[in-house]
């Protein structure tokens with residue numbers, strides 16, 4: 001915002017936005033990084049949120065044992081899956097930047113990551129959730145043809161509804177036929193009785 005001349009002028013030092021919050025003491029960093037990591041993670045049913053310091057973009061940061069800052073989501077993913085292949089970045093499928101849940105992260109190339117963040121440019125590659133809002137994570141993604149992802153939950157529900165629909169239709173048809181037969185047996189009078 002431009003300063004309009006009213007009130008005190010607020011000047012944000014340029015450095016402050018780039019720096020990461022709270023430099024940890026040397027003594028603290030002697031504890032292995034994974035022991036310092038988990039107490040700062042709030043696990044929920046969905047995302048596991050990083051409660052430690054974050055950078056100006058909202059990504060969690062952790063001081064590594066070698067005193068270098070590392071991304072908490074990258075750290076978390078590597079604890080489970082091992083080293084990240086060179087040139088790959090971790091994409092947040094849930095779009096929650098401080099989420100560190102490994103299953104919500106997917107290694108992609110820088111190019112894929114850019115495509116995903118642009119928006120509906122490359123449609124299917126971009127989608128992180130199905131039309132009904134289910135997350136396309138590892139467990140919930142059905143890929144028949146590469147690049148075309150389907151939601152497992154919706155697929156299941158669709159199949160169930162189709163089965164149920166068929167069963168109901170057959171039931172209704174049977175009942176209707178029985179009814180028609182019943183009516184025919186009871187009332188054999190012709191629709192247009194001949195006039196005397």
Ligand SMILES: [Zn+2]
Pocket residue numbers: 046047048094095096099100101104
């Ligand atoms: Zn998440």
Ligand SMILES: [Zn+2]
Pocket residue numbers: 130131132133134151152153154155
């Ligand atoms: Zn779905």
